Each structure stands twice: as structure tokens, then as C-alpha cells.
Amino acid sequence: xxxxxxxxxxxxxxxxxxxxxxxxxxxxxxxxxxxxxxxxxxxxxxxxxxxxxxxxxxxxxxxxxxxxxxxxxxxxxxxxxxxxxxxxxxxxxxxxxxxxxxxxxxxxxxxxxxxx
Numbered sequence: 001x002x003x004x005x006x007x008x009x010x011x012x013x014x015x016x017x018x019x020x021x022x023x024x025x026x027x028x029x030x031x032x033x034x035x036x037x038x039x040x041x042x043x044x045x046x047x048x049x050x051x052x053x054x055x056x057x058x059x060x061x062x063x064x065x066x067x068x069x070x071x072x073x074x075x076x077x078x079x080x081x082x083x084x085x086x087x088x089x090x091x092x093x094x095x096x097x098x099x100x101x102x103x104x105x106x107x108x109x110x111x112x113x114x115x116x
Contacts (some may be wrong), residue, residue, distance in 0.1 A: 005025070005106060006068050010064075015040070022111050023069075038054045042091070051081045052078075056078060062074055073098075077096050
């Protein structure tokens with residue numbers, strides 16, 4: 001499992017603006033439970049179109065938040081969905097779920113700290 005929250009990366013991605021970096025991470029934290037549930041339902045239903053939509057949204061949502069582990073896992077899931085590799089989709093989704101759980105557990109405390 002890669003680093004959950006890379007504060008330096010988040011700051012770089014937000015142009016050094018701590019407030020913006022934290023706002024982006026907070027938006028991601030709020031969106032993750034709903035997005036993960038929608039993704040789970042799409043995978044259970046084997047709905048390729050919905051899997052793609054939710055996976056692509058998840059991957060895009062990680063672009064500027066300093067969450068390299070989730071980003072990497074989301075990319076693996078996106079690739080598996082793109083190539084309709086069901087066994088890999090299940091494995092990659094389990095990794096995404098693990099990353100999300102850790103991020104949701106650690107995110108609030110990270111947001112409460114000063115980053116500089």
C-alpha cells in the first residue's frame with residue numbers, strides 16, 4: 001500500500017496553497033463513500049458502462065489531492081474495467097476499498113493539522 005496522504009504532493013498540486021489543498025482533499029473525502037458504493041453496485045451488477053463512469057470519476061477525483069495510493073489503485077481498476085478483465089476488476093476494487101477505508105480513517109486528522 002502506497003502512502004495514504006502525501007502532504008507535499010498535495011501542496012505541490014495546489015500550487016503551494018494549503019487552504020486549497022485541504023479543500024480538495026475534503027471534497028474527495030466527502031465524495032468517496034457515495035462513489036465507492038456506486039462502484040460496488042456497478043461491479044456487482046457487472047454493468048460495464050457504470051463501472052467505467054464511476055471508476056473514471058474516482059481516478060479523476062484523485063488527480064489533485066495528494067493521495068498516491070488511491071490514485072494508483074484507481075488507475076489499476078480503471079485499466080481492468082477498460083479491458084473488461086473481471087477477475088482483475090474484483091482484485092483492483094478490493095485494493096481501492098482498502099485505500100478508501102484508510103484514507104477515510106486518516107483524512108480528518110490530517111486535515112486538522114497544519115501542513116507547513
